Amino acid sequence: MYYYNRKIRTGVIILSHILLVGGGHAHLTILRSLLNEKISHKITLISASTYQYYSGMFSGFTEGIYQEDEIRINLQQLCERASIEFIEDTIDKIDPITKTVIGKSGTTYTFDLISFDIGSKSKAFNQNTIKPNYLFTEEISMFRSSEAPTVVGGGAAGVELALSTLAWRKAQNIKGDVILVSSSPLLTSYGYKASKKITSIAKLKGIKMVENERVEHVKATTIVTKNGMKVPYTHVLSLTGPTGHQLFQSLSANENGFLKVTDYLQHRKYAFIFGAGDCITLESNPTLPKNGVYAVRQGKVLWKNIKHYLSAEILTTFKPQKKFLSIMSTGNKEALLSYGNIVLHGKLPWRLKHFIDKKFIKQHELK
Ligand SMILES: Cc1cc2nc3c(=O)[nH]c(=O)nc-3n(C[C@H](O)[C@H](O)[C@H](O)COP(=O)(O)OP(=O)(O)OC[C@H]3O[C@@H](n4cnc5c(N)ncnc54)[C@H](O)[C@@H]3O)c2cc1C
Secondary structure (H helix, E strand, O other), X not given: OEOOOOOEEEOOEEEXXXXXXXXXXXXXXXXXXHOOOOOOOEEXXXXXXXXXXXXXXXXXXXXXXXXXXXXXXXXXXXXXHOOOEEEEOOEEEEEOOOOEEEEOOXXXXXXXXXXXXXXXXXXXXXXXXXXXXXXXXXXXXXXXOOOOEEEEOOOHHHHHHHHHHHHHHHHHOOOXXXXXXXOOOOOHHHOHHHHHXXXXXXXXXXXXXXXXXXXXXXXXXXXXXXXXXXXXXOEEEEOOOEEOOHHHHHHOOOOOOOEEEOOOOEOOOOOOEEEOHHXXXXXXXXXXXXXXXXXXXXXHHHHHHHHHHHXXXXXXXXXXXXXXXXXXXXXXXXXXXXXXXXXXXXXXXXXXXXXXXXXXXXXXXXX
């Protein structure tokens, strides 16, 4: 059992224990704030790995452009610098009545206020998964060198990883198709223009496309679709969209297992529970896309609201922006940029992506 003295009264200030669970994008924003801010409350970050891996650079790692150390942030070091405690553990149970969580290690942790930023899980057909994100480098290294690597899912993550795998294999002179199975046209949520563009790029670059086929079963060596089509494979990666964590079932999660929060990023019933990023769903906007852009934006509101809640001040609402910039690598240092109706493909979008991604990582490097 991991205890802290609850609510120590020092004069008029009441000190609480803030437990941040998950080193995701929103909590990174809090850690960065804490580098320049002194707060009297006790703060602990518990995350599943010492490192937070940055998905914006997953394609570059797959293609061999970035090394592992260039795409990850050392949470332990960042916490030390921010003068907060770091614990490596995976939280898999919460009891809101006793205000405790239990980790995979078997340890029970107590808190006064808790915030979740633990990302999402993959709707996987088998054991292969890149989530939590510290599993990515090992998984993708096996995937890209397999004989018939197959991605299931035609969204941004699936298309990007299929194309960067193909680019890496071409550079290594590895024969054999990279297969992409999708139940609908690629990138449907990005609009017709982007969907059409990425489909022609994928075909031109040589991805073996299995279009409009919904996967029903993944057997030992074959994928079987709803229409009865059989696709032989050697390694399958399922990227068919995010799903939530079992952990939230005790907190009336939505049907996909996401933690339901108000626009204050706060649980409606248990006001001492907050959350941000992929693991939550906004009650007012349940279809809001799950991506790093929104997770980062939520970080600022989350931190303000945590502090305001503890000092009994008015909370701020999170208002998501309507459009967001998306740049997806298509291999060979080319990328597809999409912003509203604008769709651009080529070297320039990749250079912009490289600049943004490097800048993001640099923000967390400690001199
Ligand atoms: C290939 C790929 C490319 C992508 N590219 C982009 C992109 O370019 N731009 C973009 O905006 N989005 C992109 N995304 C989506 C993006 O990765 C997610 O939306 C984003 O990472 C969500 O951030 P988060 O803070 O919610 O969680 P995450 O970044 O997933 O972080 C969650 C953290 O919590 C930890 N954790 C997990 N479970 C537990 C637990 N039970 N207990 C304790 N700790 C836990 C993890 O180790 C991790 O540190 C991409 C996704 C993929 C798969």
